[in-house]
Amino acid sequence: MKHATHTPARPTAGDGRQGPPARQSGGTRRRPTQRAWSAQLAAWAFLAPVALYLIVFYAYPLYRNIELSLRHYTVRSFVQGDAPFIGFGNYAKVIGDATFGPALWHTVVFTVVSLAFQFVIGLALALFFIRNFRLSATLRALFLVPWLLPLIVSSSTWSWMLNSDSGVVNALLHTFGLGPVNWLTSPQWSLWSVIIANIWIGIPFNLVVLYSGLQAIPTQVYEAASLDGAVGWSRFWRVTLPLLRPVSAITLLLGLVYTLKVFDIIWIMTKGGPSNSSTTLATWSYRLGFGNLLPSFGPGAAVGNLLILMALIFGLIYIRVQKRQGPA
Incomplete structure (x- = not known):
């Protein structure tokens, strides 16, 4: 007898068995890729204006x-563009100049004193306004006037004055x-005069940022602290x-970069006088x-780059400290 060959039956929709997966058409396979490319193009389209702005106005x-600080520029070479390359000669020139030491010291004093008084007064005002008494919003708005006025x-x-x-x-x-004080014409008082003006201008910024930081502290923390006897x-x-430390750090960093x-x-x-005081x-x-x-473009650019370097160093220090402390 001949044995009938057994051909396996194809699975039907109701027998619970699945056959080999159906091949997807080319159009179905391309859809995820097309969507990904569309998302990337949209992201680049939104990023392009910001990147262009940073390149044109910053980079x-x-x-x-x-480039100016590394070449010996004169008025003629600045126009013609044939200034010789001198490396760090301009930096050595400004560091060896007699004006560099006093200018650096004045920058440090101006920055440290301004930051200290701006932060302390701004924090005191923020603690005063956090109580939300009557007309507190109006008074807070009036304190913003020095910050809004053109310099x-x-x-x-x-x-x-x-x-x-x-x-x-x-x-x-x-x-x-x-007796009368020669605030602007005396070498003893000229630096302190500009420090006073800068403190007055910078207080509103500290007030706004620190006030926002105080508002972010939960009231439950204060209630728990009062139960423990902290008043x-x-x-x-x-x-x-301690809870205001992250906000205080960024306030001081931004104030430092601005004041420098x-x-x-x-x-x-x-105008930096009298007598460079x-x-x-x-x-x-x-x-x-x-x-x-007779402008000195190279030395002037070198001094500007030293300021940028100082701000960059403090910014990196801030980032490192924040990484060590971890998330707030």
């Missing part, structure tokens, strides 16, 4: 400033029997200040590059 000027207006106002002959400050001192100054030092490059206030009020690295850089009859 290229920084490159040009570095030329603020600097001119302070120049008028500190005028030796007709200034309001000297008139007020006269009522208390104190008044004890609550401030053990609860408020302050130029408008000093130049309008004293209020000259900082920012004003010296401008005077080297644009303030003389």
